[in-house]
Amino acid sequence: MTNINWFPGHMQKARREVAERIKQVDIVFEVVDARVPESSRNPMLLSMLNQKPRIAILNKADLADPNRTKQWLAAYQAAGQSALAIDAQHANRLQQVAQLATQQLADKIARKKARGIKNPHIRAMCIGIPNVGKSTILNRLVHKNIAVTGNRPGVTKNQQWLKAGDNLDLLDTPGILWPKFENQQVGLRLALSGAIADTVFNDDDVALWGLEYFMREYPARLRKAYGLNDADLALAPNDLMVHLSDKLGFGEEYDRMATRFINDVRKGELGRYTLEVPEADHADA
Ligand SMILES: Nc1nc2c(ncn2[C@@H]2O[C@H](COP(=O)(O)OP(=O)(O)OP(=O)(O)O)[C@@H](O)[C@H]2O)c(=O)[nH]1
Ligand SMILES: [Mg+2]
Incomplete structure (x- = not known):
């Protein structure tokens, strides 16, 4: 990663x-x-x-x-x-x-x-x-x-x-980040939501992390946005990415698929979403 x-x-x-x-x-x-x-x-x-x-x-x-x-x-x-x-x-x-x-x-x-x-x-x-x-x-x-x-x-x-x-x-004041993310997930969330410049992270990693998150938390959104079925959503995230790339016409250009997915998330094509819940709610879940 x-x-x-x-x-x-x-x-x-x-x-x-x-x-x-x-x-x-x-x-x-x-x-x-x-x-x-x-x-x-x-x-x-x-x-x-x-x-x-x-x-x-x-x-x-x-x-x-x-x-x-x-x-x-x-x-x-x-x-x-x-x-x-x-x-x-x-x-x-x-x-x-x-x-x-x-x-x-x-x-x-x-x-x-x-x-x-x-x-x-x-x-x-x-x-x-x-x-x-x-x-x-x-x-x-x-x-x-x-x-x-x-x-x-x-x-x-x-x-x-x-x-x-x-x-x-x-x-x-200018936006300020901090020198090092102790928690890699924090960096991924910020990358997906657009707080970090696109040049400093790998789209593939961010997209795959995001896809996995939406599969778990918002599967209906993926179903609707990309016309997926139950079998698609049962795939491993990696395999679903490959499937999407094919379906959306990117073929083996997976990096283009990754960029597309990130942009779709940022533009709200997958609806309204929040990438984390308060600690206490985690415990309750
Ligand atoms: N959808 C939505 N977009 C917003 C909202 N507030 C700001 N934006 C958009 O978010 C982008 C960033 O807004 P800025 O006000 O430039 O952000 P900033 O925090 O000043 O950013 P830096 O100066 O880079 O630190 C712009 O495209 C805004 O139009 C909001 O409440 N909803
Ligand atoms: Mg500003």
Whole structure:
């Protein structure tokens, strides 16, 4: 299995800049991908936040399995961590982000007002791994397309302040990964969901892992998307990949089949999915 690893120079710099800024902000918006809510949390960033108030934003909820999103939100709630699931692309539930931030900082805002500051600003820093939608969320909050966005990791290269209304200051930051994935599965989940650049992993490995996951968790989706039957779904993942390659006209060009499968998953051709469940739910299962 290829070792999935990616920590280019600009991320080193970005990490330093987050460390420098953290003291100046009131609250952190930790943006994760709702399809991989745990694997898309950057442990290296979390360790830098100390006791800073934080809201976990599970973005791209429109692509995720709604039942599992509920499970994840419940898990956050049980852990006493404020979290919400949104869909920044379609501006769904975005106003809750600002509301929750104001609620969480109510004491601090009251103290500032008591000191005579008429309109205390809230400064929020948006952090997370690449391609989870940080810049899109901030653009939606400011109602303008100021931050550059794009459907590939590593679009934002520098920090940038944006102003939402007259008292919310938002800091966009570049997506940051961490130097080494302790758990190979984490890398595979991130690769399949598109957080890691396509050039650093082997499509065959990612596609095969993904196919195996869908065979186990979402077999009906495969059946529908590719017109498969029970016998097909009883094949070993490797054999099903070969069968699909033949069926979709790629013949022995398995790498093209792998790329096709990954793109189908990312584009939602196989429906809404979540690639992991909270630990407790694992135990229950
Ligand atoms: N379906 C869906 N797509 C989204 C959502 N939010 C953002 N996107 C898309 O995801 C892609 C990445 O969005 P960005 O805002 O550039 O992501 P980022 O986290 O700023 O990425 P970096 O700057 O590379 O760290 C873009 O193509 C967005 O249109 C969402 O809620 N749902
Ligand atoms: Mg960005």
